[in-house]
Amino acid sequence: xxxxxxxxxxxxxxxxxxxxxxxxxxxxxxxxxxxxxxxxxxxxxxxxxxxxxxxxxxxxxxxxxxxxxxxxxxxxxxxxxxxxxxxxxxxxxxxxxxxxxxxxxxxxxxxxxxxxxxxxxxxxxxxxxxxxxxxxxxxxxxxxxxxxxxxxxxxxxxxxxxxxxxxxxxxxxxxxxxxxxxxxxxxxxxxxxxxxxxxxxxxxxxxxxxxxxxxxxxxxxxxxxxxxxxxxxxxxxxxxxxxxxxxxxxxxxxxxxxxxxxxxxxxxxxxxxxxxxxxxxxxxxxxxxxxxxxxxxxxxxxxxxxxxxxxxxxxxxxxxxxxxxxxxxxxxxxxxxxxxxxxxxxxxxxxxxxxxxxxxxxxxxxxxxxxxxxxxxxxxxxxxxxxxxxxxxxxxxxxxxxxxxxxxxxxxxxxxxxxxxxxxxxxxxxxxxxxxxxxxxxxxxxxxxxxxxxxxxxxxxxxxxxxxxxxxxxxxxxxxxxxxxxxxxxxxxxxxxxxxxxxxxxxxxxxxxxxxxxxxxxxxxxxxxxxxxxxxxxxxxxxxxxxxxxxxxxxxxxxxxxxxxxxxxxxxxxxxxxx
Numbered sequence: 012x013x014x015x016x017x018x019x020x021x022x023x024x025x026x027x028x029x030x031x032x033x034x035x036x037x038x039x040x041x042x043x044x045x046x047x048x049x050x051x052x053x054x055x056x057x058x059x060x061x062x063x064x065x066x067x068x069x070x071x072x073x074x075x076x077x078x079x080x081x082x083x084x085x086x087x088x089x090x091x092x093x094x095x096x097x098x099x100x101x102x103x104x105x106x107x108x109x110x111x112x113x114x115x116x117x118x119x120x121x122x123x124x125x126x127x128x129x130x131x132x133x134x135x136x137x138x139x140x141x142x143x144x145x146x147x148x149x150x151x152x153x154x155x156x157x158x159x160x161x162x163x164x165x166x167x168x169x170x171x172x173x174x175x176x177x178x179x180x181x182x183x184x185x186x187x188x189x190x191x192x193x194x195x196x197x198x199x200x201x202x203x204x205x206x207x208x209x210x211x212x213x214x215x216x217x218x219x220x221x222x223x224x225x226x227x228x229x230x231x232x233x234x235x236x237x238x239x240x241x242x243x244x245x246x247x248x249x250x251x252x253x254x255x256x257x258x259x260x261x262x263x264x265x266x267x268x269x270x271x272x273x274x275x276x277x278x279x280x281x282x283x284x285x286x287x288x289x290x291x292x293x294x295x296x297x298x299x300x301x302x303x304x305x306x307x308x309x310x311x312x313x314x315x316x317x318x319x320x321x322x323x324x325x326x327x328x329x330x331x332x333x334x335x336x337x338x339x340x341x342x343x344x345x346x347x348x349x350x351x352x353x354x355x356x357x358x359x360x361x362x363x364x365x366x367x368x369x370x371x372x373x374x375x376x377x378x379x380x381x382x383x384x385x386x387x388x389x390x391x392x393x394x395x396x397x398x399x400x401x402x403x404x405x406x407x408x409x410x411x412x413x414x415x416x417x418x419x420x421x422x423x424x425x426x427x428x429x430x431x432x433x434x435x436x437x438x439x440x441x442x443x444x445x446x447x448x449x450x451x452x453x454x455x456x457x458x459x460x461x462x463x464x465x466x467x468x469x470x471x472x473x474x475x476x477x478x479x480x481x482x483x484x485x486x487x488x489x490x491x492x493x494x495x496x497x498x499x500x501x502x503x504x505x506x507x508x509x510x511x512x513x514x515x516x517x518x519x520x521x522x523x524x525x526x527x528x529x530x531x532x533x534x535x536x537x538x539x540x541x542x543x544x545x546x547x548x549x550x551x552x553x554x555x556x557x558x559x560x561x562x563x564x565x566x567x568x569x570x571x572x573x574x575x576x577x578x579x580x581x582x583x584x585x586x587x588x589x590x
Contacts, residue, residue, distance in 0.1 A: 013078075013251055014059070014258030018125060020582060024268055025055050027575050028275050034572065035282055038565055044278050051271040058099070058127045059258060062148050065158030066166045067133030070189045070225055074158055075128060077228035077247065078254075083118045095148075098128040133168070149176055153261055154254065155184045161194045161222070164202050170213065185219045185253065186210075191246060192224040221250040269583040276576045283569045290562040296404050297555040303401060304548050307393065311541045314389045318533050321382045326526050328374040333518040336367050336444070340514050363444035371435055382533075383427040390423060390540055397544065405551045427536050434532040438525050447514055466496055 032048040035041055063071050076082045083098065094114050101117020109115050129148050149155055155176070157169060176184065186206065191199050199222050207217050223246040231241035242248065258264070340363065398407060469492020476484030 014125075014255050016255070017259040017261070017264070020579075021055055021268060023575075024272055024275075024579055024583075025052060027572065027579065028052050028055070028271065030572060031275055031279055031282075034565075034568060035278065038282065039285060044281070047274065048278065051274055054267065055271060056124075057267075058123070058125050059153045059261075059264070060127045060129065060148070060151055062129040062131070062152040062155045063158060064131050064155065064169070064172060065133070066160070066169055069133075069158045069160040069166075071130060071158045073229060074156075074187060074189055074223070074225040075130065077223075077225040077232065077245070078251070079120070079122050079126070080229075080232040081120050081122065082229075082233075083120045083123070094132060096130045098123060098130065100124045149183075152183060153264070154257055156187055157184060157218075158187050158189055159206070161188055161190045161199060161202060164188060164206060170209075173214070181214065181216065181218075183257075185250075185257075186221070187250065188220060188222040189225055191222045192227060192244075219253055221253065222246050223250055265583060269580075272576060272579050272583055276573075276580070279569065279573055279576060283573065286562065286565050286569050290559070290566055293555060293559045293562050297552065297559050299401060299404055300548055300552040300555055303397060304545075304552065306396070307541055307544050307548065310389060310393045311537050314386055314537050314541075315534060317385050317389070318382050318537070321378050322526060322529055322533070324378060325375050325529060326522055328378075329371065329522055329525055332367055332370040332374060333515075333522075335370055336363060336518060337511075337515050339363065339366060340444075340511055364439055364442070367442070367444065368436060368439040371439070372432065375435070376432075379431045380428055382431075383424040386427055386537060386540055387424045393541065393544065397547075405547060407547065423540050427533075427540070430532055430536055431529070434528050435525075438521070438528050441524075442517065442521055444514065444517075447510070447517065450510075466492070468492065469495065 028048055028051055032045060032052065035044045035048065063075060065071050094112055097109075097113060097115045099115065099117055100120065100123035102119055103117070104119060105117045107115045107117075129152070157173065159166070159169060173184070188199070188202065188206070194202070203220055203222060206220060211217050224244065225247075226245075227241045228245035228247040230236075231238045231245060234241075397405075401407065469488065472488040472492060476488040
C-alpha cells in the first residue's frame, strides 16, 4: 500500500496519543488536556490530497483505479459533465453537487480514509475552472499528478495549465506518461527525454516523470493472472515507490506529526510531574500513618510504665492486708471459735474473703482512680498529638475531646476503675479463704466435741477404779483420762495451727498472682483504650498502601508511555526541504 511507512508511524503516534488521553482522563480528568489530545488525534486523520490533471481521454480514471487497486472512478459514479470531482470516503456511494463546477463523491473504499482524490476534467475543456483548481486545490494538495498520454503528450492545454501553478507548489508536481503499452520502448524514451527538456526550458526545472501502463497495472491487481509480469510491464513500481516516498517524507505532514508528538509529550510531562508529586504525597502519608501507629504503640508502653508504680504499691498494700487477714485468721482459727455452736460461727466463716476485699479496696481504690486519670490524660494527649500531626491527611472526625458525660475518655476512666475492682474481686474470690478455713474448723470442732466425752469417761473410769481397785487404779485412770483429753486438745489445736500456716502461705504466695492479674488487666485496658485510634489508623494505612501501589503502577505506565514518545521523537525527524 502507498505510504505504508508513514501510515504505520502515524498509527503508532495515534495509538500513543489515545493511550495518553485515556491516562489523563483516568488519572486527572483534566478537561482541557483531554480536549487538546482529542484535537491532536483527530488532526492526525487528515487525508492526503491528490490532484490529478490532464487533457481529455489521457486515462486519468484508469490511472487512479490502477494506482489504488479499486475501481472507484468509473462511468456511473463520476458525472460526464465538465466538473471537478472530489472523492472521499463514505459508508455508501453518493454524489453531492457542492457548486456548479464541483461535485463531492463519497465511495466506501477504505483507502479514501487516508487519501482524498481530486479528479479534474480535461484541461482542454475547463478553462473556466483553471483558477478554482489552481487556487483552491493545488495549494492544499500533497501531490499534483499531471497525466499525459503517450499517444499525444504535446497537448498545449496541460502545459498552459502548469504555467498557472505557482512556483511554490511545483515541488509537489509529478508527470505520469500513460498508455505506454501503445508505444514502443524507443518511442517512450524519446518522449521522456523531450518532456524533460521542455519542462526545463519552460519552468527551469525537471519534474519526476514516470512512464506507465495503467491498464496492465489494473489487470495485475484485479485479474490475478500473470500478476508479477503485468505489474513489471506496467512501470507502476517506481511510480508507487516515488509516491510512497513523497507521502513518507512530506514535510508538512511530518511537521504535523512532530507537532502532535511535541504537544503530547508536553502533556505527558505535566502528567508525569503530577503523578510523581501525588506519589510522593502518598508515600509521605503512608509513612506518617506508620509513624503514628508506632507512636500509638509507644504511647501505650509509656502509659503502662506510668502505671507500674501503682502496681508495685498495690502489691505492698496486699501484703499489709494479708497481715491483717492473718491476724483475723488467728482469732478465727482458735479453740474458742472451734468450740462454738454452728449458729454462732456462720458469720465468721464468711468474713475472710469479704474483709480482704474491703481492706484492699480501702487501700488501693484511690490509687487506681488516679491511675485511671493517667490513662485518660494520656489518651487525650495522644488525641491532640494525632490532630496536630495528621488532621490534614486523615479523617479524624470520630475523635473528640469534650469533657462531658458523653466524652469517650471519661467513659474509659470509669471502665478502667470498674475492671480493676472486678479483677481484685476475682482474685480474692479465687483465693477461697473461707473455703480453706472451714474444713479445719469442722475438724477441730469434731475433736473439741470429744473432750467432754473423754472427760466423762475418765470420771466414770476413776469412780469404778476407786470402788473396786483402790488408789492405784484411780491414779492410773486419772492419768489415762488426762492423757486422752490432752491428746484430743492437741489434735484439735494442731489442725487449727496447720490450717493457719497453710492460709498464711497461700496469702503470701498469691502476691505474684495478684500482680500478674492486675498487670494483665491494665495492659488489656490500656491497649483497649488506645485501640480506638486503630479504627482510624488501620483503614487509613490500608487505603494509603493501596493508593501508593496504584500510583506506582501509574508511574510505570507514564514511564513506559514516555519511552514510546522518546522513540517516536527520534523517528519524527523532519527533513529540511530542498530549495
